[in-house]
Each structure stands twice: as structure tokens, then as C-alpha cells.
Amino acid sequence: MTMSDIIRLFIRTVYELNTGRINLDSPLEELVIRECGKDLAYIDNRRGAKRSYGFDFWVNFSKKWLKTQGIEERILYSESQQFPDFLFKAKKSGEKYIEGSLIELKDSKGANIASFNSTIPTKYKSLEEIDIINGNNLVSRIARVIDGELALDERYLKFERKCFYLVRTHKESKRVKVSIVDGSFFETIPKENLIYQMFLKVLRAHLKKEKIEISQDTIKKVEETLSHLTDQTIIASSQIIEGASVRPRLRIMAEVHSEGNPHSSTIYPEISEGSFNLILQSSPQAEKLKKEMSSHIPEIEIFTIFHKRNGKHIVFQFKKGESLRQFL
Numbered sequence: 001m002t003m004s005d006i007i008r009l010f011i012r013t014v015y016e017l018n019t020g021r022i023n024l025d026s027p028l029e030e031l032v033i034r035e036c037g038k039d040l041a042y043i044d045n046r047r048g049a050k051r052s053y054g055f056d057f058w059v060n061f062s063k064k065w066l067k068t069q070g071i072e073e074r075i076l077y078s079e080s081q082q083f084p085d086f087l088f089k090a091k092k093s094g095e096k097y098i099e100g101s102l103i104e105l106k107d108s109k110g111a112n113i114a115s116f117n118s119t120i121p122t123k124y125k126s127l128e129e130i131d132i133i134n135g136n137n138l139v140s141r142i143a144r145v146i147d148g149e150l151a152l153d154e155r156y157l158k159f160e161r162k163c164f165y166l167v168r169t170h171k172e173s174k175r176v177k178v179s180i181v182d183g184s185f186f187e188t189i190p191k192e193n194l195i196y197q198m199f200l201k202v203l204r205a206h207l208k209k210e211k212i213e214i215s216q217d218t219i220k221k222v223e224e225t226l227s228h229l230t231d232q233t234i235i236a237s238s239q240i241i242e243g244a245s246v247r248p249r250l251r252i253m254a255e256v257h258s259e260g261n262p263h264s265s266t267i268y269p270e271i272s273e274g275s276f277n278l279i280l281q282s283s284p285q286a287e288k289l290k291k292e293m294s295s296h297i298p299e300i301e302i303f304t305i306f307h308k309r310n311g312k313h314i315v316f317q318f319k320k321g322e323s324l325r326q327f328l
């Protein structure tokens with residue numbers, strides 16, 4: 001089985017944890033940059049990567065050539081504050097795009113996962129969707145340069161990339177937990193359904209507050225109408241209202257339900273304190289990974305947890321101090 005970008009990141013990070021070069025309180029961006037910097041097609045904080053970790057994202061490119069590709073000097077070493085934090089280089093298997101996963105960082109000193117302020121966490125996102133969410137094409141512009149010829153295919157912007165979230169809770173505490181979490185752990189219903197159901201609940205709450213009664217037929221018609229409000233990118237865009245001197249916009253934020261928090265000690269006690277984990281939705285590929293992962297990390301603990309809303313997930317758990325066979 002060929003290791004994917006996220007599997008390589010996990011195994012390399014485990015090795016560095018075991019050697020003591022990094023620890024569970026190290027900056028999350030350090031874990032990604034130090035272990036997989038050369039495998040990335042996008043880093044949001046390129047300035048921090050160079051200043052803090054000596055990683056020059058543009059080392060193989062001249063400023064003059066980059067300018068011809070639409071990469072101005074002002075953005076070379078900046079913190080763009082775009083989604084996502086990291087994007088892996090794409091690959092192809094035959095005519096099919098593979099890998100190219102994205103990683104978003106979520107860091108918290110408490111037990112809860114930090115809220116999602118700009119986008120709803122999902123299992124997959126394309127570069128086309130990412131550009132619309134951000135309101136510009138900076139991420140895809142940079143990724144195209146790094147991916148080179150692979151980005152020339154018209155399918156490049158549309159192929160669905162797996163989403164992963166590097167999550168830490170109880171930072172700087174003995175209770176610290178760090179996990180690379182499959183986006184499936186957060187996306188338990190399609191985001192399109194999530195958005196319109198949110199608006200429907202807001203409407204019902206207003207009707208209840210104002211003590212307004214509407215027939216079930218009317219409610220069904222309203223629900224059918226609201227079911228078309230599915231595109232977060234349109235909802236989040238600024239709206240021009242005639243006569244208004246401001247352009248209002250809705251910014252959808254998401255907070256993680258306790259059942260969607262793999263670090264919840266009451267719901268998922270199997271996820272130990274002081275551990276580094278990879279959490280994947282159960283699949284034939286994930287099952288096959290068990291044997292390969294054990295060959296690289298003999299003492300790794302592998303078990304399953306059951307997400308009430310999204311079924312079986314496989315956890316690969318490493319705790320510092322356990323032995324590790326060097327593989328790279």
C-alpha cells in the first residue's frame with residue numbers, strides 16, 4: 001500500500017516525537033513544516049515558515065519568474081490568512097488526481113476544539129471551492145505554481161481533496177492531546193443540508209418568539225424554498241442593498257458538538273492524554289493500513305471508536321516513550 005501524504009506526516013511526526021526534536025506542545029505549524037515542508041503546495045504563513053523554522057517555500061524559484069506567474073513579491077513571504085493553513089502537492093495515478101490533502105490547524109488550551117471561523121469543516125474540498133470561500137484565487141495561484149505541469153489539466157481545480165484537521169486541546173498541560181482528524185469526523189451531514197436547516201431553525205425560533213402560527217403547508221413551502229440556500233460562498237459574500245450605505249455579509253462559523261470532539265474524555269475516553277493520534281473513518285484502505293502502520297511503529301496502539309453520528313473510526317495512537325523503528 002502506497003502511503004498517502006497524511007500517513008507520511010503522521011509517521012514522520014511520531015519519529016520526531018520519539019527522538020525529542022519536537023513535543024506535543026510544539027507549534028502545530030512546526031509539526032507540518034519540519035516533517036513535510038518539501039511536500040507542500042501551499043503554506044499560508046510563508047513568513048513564519050522562513051523566520052521561525054528556516055524553511056524557504058520559494059527556494060527553487062526566482063522572483064522574476066514568479067512574477068510572470070502572478071506571484072507578486074509582496075505575497076512571497078507574508079501571512080495570507082486564507083483557508084487552509086497547508087495544502088499538499090497533488091499527484092496523479094494514471095489519469096486520476098490523488099493526494100493533495102489540505103490541513104487546517106485548531107489549537108486550544110481548553111478541552112473544546114477551537115471554532116471554525118471561516119468555513120464549515122468537511123471531508124472534501126476542491127481548490128475551486130476554496131477560492132470562492134476565500135474570495136480570491138491566491139491559494140490556487142500558488143498551488144498551480146508549485147504543482148507545475150500537474151496543474152495544467154482542466155480538472156485540477158475541481159478534484160476533491162481530502163480535508164484533515166490537526167487538532168490540539170489542553171495545550172501546555174499534562175492533559176494535552178494532539179490528533180490529525182479526518183474531516184468525516186466533523187461532516188456528519190452534507191454541508192448543503194446543514195446550511196438550510198440552520199436558516200430553518202432561525203425562522204422557527206422567530207415565529208415562536210413572536211407567537212406567529214403558520215400552517216404546516218406554508219412551513220413545507222418555506223422549507224422547500226430554504227432548501228435552495230445551500231451555497232456557503234454566496235451566503236458569505238457581501239450584498240448590495242438598495243438605499244443602504246453598508247454592504248452586509250453573513251459569516252458562517254461552526255462550533256464542534258461534544259460528540260464531534262474526539263478529545264472529549266467522557267465520550268471518547270480511549271483517546272489518551274499525552275498522545276498523538278491519527279483518526280480515520282473506517283474503510284477498506286484504513287483497515288489495510290493497520291498492518292503497514294504496525295511495521296513502521298511496532299508499539300503503536302490501534303483501536304476503533306464509534307462516532308454516534310458517523311459510525312466507526314480507526315485510531316492510530318502513539319504515546320511518547322514508546323519505541324519506534326526508523327523508516328526514513
